[in-house]
Amino acid sequence: MNFVFISPHFPPNYANFCSQLHKLGVNVLGIGDAPYETLNQSLKKTLTEYYYIPNMENYDEILRACGHFTHRYGKIDRIESNNEHWLETDARLRDDFNVFGVRSHDVQRIKFKSHMKEEFRKAGVNVPRGYVVNNIHEAYHLIKEVKYPVVAKPDKGVGAVGTYKIENEQQLEHFFSIKDEHPYIMEEYIDGKICSFDGLLDRNNRAVFYTVHQNCDNVMDIVHHNLHTAYYSVRNVDEDIYEQGMKILNVLGLPERFFHLEFFRRSTGELVVLEINMRPPGGLTLDMFNYANDIDIYKEWANVVVHNRFESAYSRPYHCAYICRKYDRSYTFTHEQILQNYSPWITHHTSLAPMFWKAMGNYAYLVRDPHLENIFEIKNYIHQQ
Template sequence: MNLVYICPQFPPNFSPFCSRLKALGVTVLGIGDGPAESLSQEISDSLAAYYMVDDLHNYDSLVKACGYFIHQYGKIDRLESHNEYWLATDAGLRLDFNIQGLKPADMQFIRRKSGMKEVFRRAGIKVAPGKVVHTLADAEGVVKETGYPVVAKPDDGVGALDTFKINNKKELLSFIEKKPDHDYIMEGFVKGTIFSFDGLTDRDGNIIFCTAHTFSQGIMDVVNNGDHLFYYSLRSIPKELEAVGRKAVSAFTVKERFFHIEFFKTGPTDYVALEVNMRPPGGYTTDMFNYASDIDVYKLWAEVVNGRTEPLDYHRKYHCCYASRKNRFNYVHSHEEIMDHYGSCILEVPSVPGVFSTALGDIGYIFRVEHERDLFEITAFIHEM
């Protein structure tokens, strides 16, 4: 099997995807915009070949790279980047080279938030009321239906960039006047706690691994307010969350892919869909999958690509938590104090690449515990200011 991996060097913690593929005998062919010498040793050892382009945004260069690989290695069987930013590019290349997987027609429902909302509604899953707005009249129509505050976000966007919470008419007028020149969706503000349903499906769309996380606050608030955050995995998934999560996976026909589906919990058993992401969850969450259950999800994905359909036998042994810190804050406890008190629980303290730091902080503490009370104690110690 030949698999083309777009931008295999980023993010750095995704390197095991390539090495696990190679271990199973897959020929991994990399395309990136940095010299081969800049690749990590793990990536270099995993790739059968590497093709450097000047700019990954230059689609013609990517087509040329794929053509070269076909000439040298034969048909491309899979193409992947595991990156939201390149999702549409991946889809275009799959269409052009007749490669299995998501195609451009799928982007309407897995990249555009308006399209996601349509799929959720058809599946009978609650969503926040709203629509794409182009004019002040459109926006006022949403406000009339939902009241203030409302949230405006790019219909086709990545993360919480260029996302706004609008609290009154003055802010609404300012948004309409200054909004970027692309489609925005406006929704009623939903008050609740964010939960995610995460996992991996086989080639037939069956879930072979799943878990769930809860977040101290939404990424929009973290980015817009410059806050730190924490989020953690659940040892037991609430049955209502798992039910609506599985319904969403089925509705979006997720096949041979990771999924990360976000919901607001608005009541003891009520969940409102926020959005769906057909790729591994961001940051270090795939590592947290592994730490929480003592598994290797990178190997599991490689096995799925190679044809595995057997569900993974695993147990959620721990809550695994990510707690961020930002350099702009004056924290009470030093890194050394944190390690002295809780070093036995802490697994990693990664420095976050700059492109992710607004959401994930400048550094993060990844730790695991068996009980939520211990998780809250450690998080409070890390975040005390």
């Protein structure tokens, strides 16, 4: 099998995907914007060949790289980055080289929130009322129906970047005075806690692995108010989130992929779907899969790609939490004190790349324990200022 991996060096944990493919005898052919000599030695050992492109936004250069690989190794079997940023590039390359996976005609359904909303309606799940608004008059029409507050966000976008909560006419006018030319979708504001349905689909569109993560705060509030990011995996997945998640995935019909579905859980218990990303959840969540279940998700992903098998049993014996710190805070306890007091529970800790700082914090701890009260004790200790 010839597997072209786009940007195998970033984020750093994605080198694990290449390593596991290599162990299964796959030709791993990397394309990236980091010079070969800067790659770490373990990644170099897993790559059959690496093609350096200084500007990865130049599609013709990536096309030329894939043409080179085809000439040298034969037909390309897979092209993947597992990265939101390269999703459209991956799909375009699959079109051009007739490779299995998400194609360009699929991308709108998983990149544009307005198209996602149509897929959610086909699946029969609850969605926030709203649509793309092109001017303030269309916004007034929506607000007449749903009332303030409303949320405006880029139709094509990820997370809470460029998202606005609008609570009155003055804020609405201000939004339209500063918004850029890109389409924005406006929706009713949903008061609820965000949870995500995350996992991996095999080639037959079966969820061979799935779990749920609960956010401690709203992502929009984290970004806009510089709050701490913290979220944790649950040990028991509610039946309704599994059923609604699978309805959506079945409608989309995009197999052999990771998925990350975000829901609001209202105080009434009702679920409202927010958006879907057909790639691994961000940050260190893949590693949280592993620590919560004592599995190797990188190995199992490679098994699915090569053999269409997921071999590990999992029963969610632990909660695993992501707990961040920010460099602009003065904390009560030092990093050394955290490790001294809680090292048996801390499975991993690391600084984060600057591009993740706003949403994910500057430094992250992964903590696991069977009991949620212990997770919150450690979270409160780490965050105490």
